[in-house]
Amino acid sequence: MSDYFDRLTRRKGPPQDDQPPQPEVPATEVDAAASTATDQYTAGNLKTTAQDLLKYGLLEADRKPNLYQVAITQTSAVNRILEPFDLRLKIDDIRGLAFLVVSEQLFQDGDKTDDEWTHPLVRRQRMNLEQSLLIAILRQHFIAHEQEAGLGAGDAVVELEELLPQLQLYLGDTGSDARDQKRLRSLLENLKNHGIVSEIDTNDQVIIRPIITHLANPENLQNLLQHFRRLVGKAADDHANTDGDDA
Incomplete structure (x- = not known):
């Protein structure tokens, strides 16, 4: 008497010879393929x-x-x-x-020149004239700090009271201390977004970040300051000539 397993065996029928056996992939090739796939990922x-x-x-x-x-x-x-x-x-x-x-x-x-100014990194870092002026002033403070404390010394701290008269020298006095303070703080806030200075602390001080030494060519910054000095001198001469004519 045949049991249940004998009946299952007879139902399977003869093996299918029309399908060739699948070749086995050598283990070395599998490892190589896996290694190649892994190498495509960045750490x-x-x-x-x-x-x-x-x-x-x-x-x-x-x-x-x-x-x-x-x-x-x-x-x-x-x-x-x-x-x-x-x-x-x-x-x-x-x-x-x-x-x-x-x-x-x-x-x-x-x-x-054209490629440099159209690159997204340069467009993102581009400054207006007043921001560039403040960078030039801050860079002078940073270089003086490194000359005194040593190259690479951190914590180049400057007070807003030091920066304000220098900015007024080139941009002029608005006639309102509050307005001049607001202008300076606005410029510093913009430079903070570029990583050039820290936030203004409770003592009205900022830390000048070392990246300022690489943001602009020193000669260009000096030329910018000289340009503003000429403008200030010209404005003073014009004012003196006007007073002379009135007299």
Whole structure:
């Protein structure tokens, strides 16, 4: 008497010979394919470092030491991520800075001036005349601080009371202390968004960030200050001539 398992065996019928057996993939090939797929992924720390650079434009050793360490030890890997954006990572290890610049490759086949000014990074960093003037003033304070405390020294603190008369010297006095203060604070707030200064603290002081040394050519900033000095001198001469005519 056949049991249940014998009946199941007879129902299966003869094996299907028209389908060739599937070849087995060697284990080495499977491992190689898996390795290739894994190599296509970017390490998490590199992703975070590149994302922070694209978001803020810079990394500072004293504020984000872990990401800064990735930037200086894996610069080539970070640059490979930045290459499609025509950006390059630059390191100032003395001041503990890692920041973005426009890649020279962008300028090799086209007009350098036009390409540079149309790049999104440059457009984002572009300043108006009053902001550029304040950067020039702040940079003088920062350089004086480094000369006294040493290159790369942090905590370059400046009081608003120091900045206000210098700004008034070039932009003129509005006749209202409150209005002049508001103008200065507004300019500092804008520069804070660019990472150039800290927030104004309760003592009406700001910290000048080291990135200010790389934002503009020192000669251009000096020319800007000289331009404003000439304007101030011309305005004073015109005022003196007007008083003389009235007399």
